[in-house]
Amino acid sequence: MRKFKDWEEVKKELNFTPQEEIEIKLEMELIKATIEARKNAKLTQRELSKKSGVIQPSIAKIESFKRSPQVDTLIKLLYPMGYTLGIVPLKDKI
Secondary structure (H helix, E strand, O other): OOOOOOHHHHHHHHOOOHHHHHHHHHHHHHHHHHHHHHHHOOOOHHHHHHHHOOOHHHHHHHHOOOOOOOHHHHHHHHHHHOOOOOOOOOOOOO
């Protein structure tokens, strides 16, 4: 008997709707893009914190997927790095 479940078993138990799965994937992509922007700007979380006004522990929680970022927080993080949010078509994602 295995001690731990794999992700597919856990996912079935959580019983996400297809819409919820899409929303989770989109949020993950957004967070990954924000991390990539910070790394491209060659900023540490601490440096981004000073530039954005968002405390470093909050940045760490967002980047480790422990906290969902609010839109205003994302804007605060992205603006000092020269980015903004935009509405783009999903194409074939749905």
